[in-house]
Amino acid sequence: MQSLLIDIDGVLYVGDEAIPGAAEAIGWLDAQRVPYLYVTNTTSRPRTDIVKKLAMLGFSTTLDRILTPPVAATNWLEARGCRRVALFAVSYTHLTLPTMIIRCRGGGGGGLGGGGG
Numbered sequence: 607m608q609s610l611l612i613d614i615d616g617v618l619y620v621g622d623e624a625i626p627g628a629a630e631a632i633g634w635l636d637a638q639r640v641p642y643l644y645v646t647n648t649t650s651r652p653r654t655d656i657v658k659k660l661a662m663l664g665f666s667t668t669l670d671r672i673l674t675p676p677v678a679a680t681n682w683l684e685a686r687g688c689r690r691v692a693l694f695a696v697s698y699t700h701l702t703l704p705t706m707i708i709r710c711r712g713g714g715g716g717g718l719g720g721g722g723g
Contacts, residue, residue, distance in 0.1 A: 607640060608641070609640065609641040609642060609643075610635065610640060610641075610642040610643075611642070611643055611645045611673070612632075612642055612643070612644050612645065613644075613645055613646065614644050614645070614646050614656070614660070615646060615648070618632075618644075618660070618663070618665060619659075619660075619663050622663075623663075624663040624664055624665075628665075629663075629664040629665055632665055642671070643671055643672070643673045644656075644660070644667060644671055644672050644673065645673045645674075646672070646673075646674055647674075647675060648674065648675075649674070649675050649676065649695065649699065652699075653669050653672040653674055653677070654669065656672050656674075657669060657672060676695070676699045
C-alpha cells in the first residue's frame with residue numbers, strides 16, 4: 607500500500623466517541639510510516655476544530671493531515687493558476703484561502719470572504 611485517505615466521521619469516531627481500535631490502527635500506520643491523510647466532506651467547521659476533536663478522542667494530528675473541501679478547492683485553483691476567487695461559503699472558510707479571496711466591500715457580505723473589508 608502506498609498511501610491512504612481515511613474518512614474521519616464514522617471511521618475514526620461516531621458522534622463524540624472514538625471507534626474501538628481506530629487510534630491503534632492509526633498508531634500502526636505511523637509506526638509503519640504509511641503516508642495518509644484524514645479526509646472529510648464537512649464545510650461546517652474549520653480544520654482547527656477537527657484537529658481538536660481528533661485530539662480529544664485520542665488521535666494526534668496536524669492541520670496539514672486534514673483534507674477538507676476548501677483545502678481541495680484551494681489546491682485545485684492553485685494548480686490552474688487561479689490567484690483570486692470570490693468565495694461564497696461560511697465565514698471561517700476564508701481562513702483556508704486567505705491570499706485568494708476577493709473580499710466583499712461595503713459590509714453585509716454574510717459568508718462572502720468573511721464579510722466586509
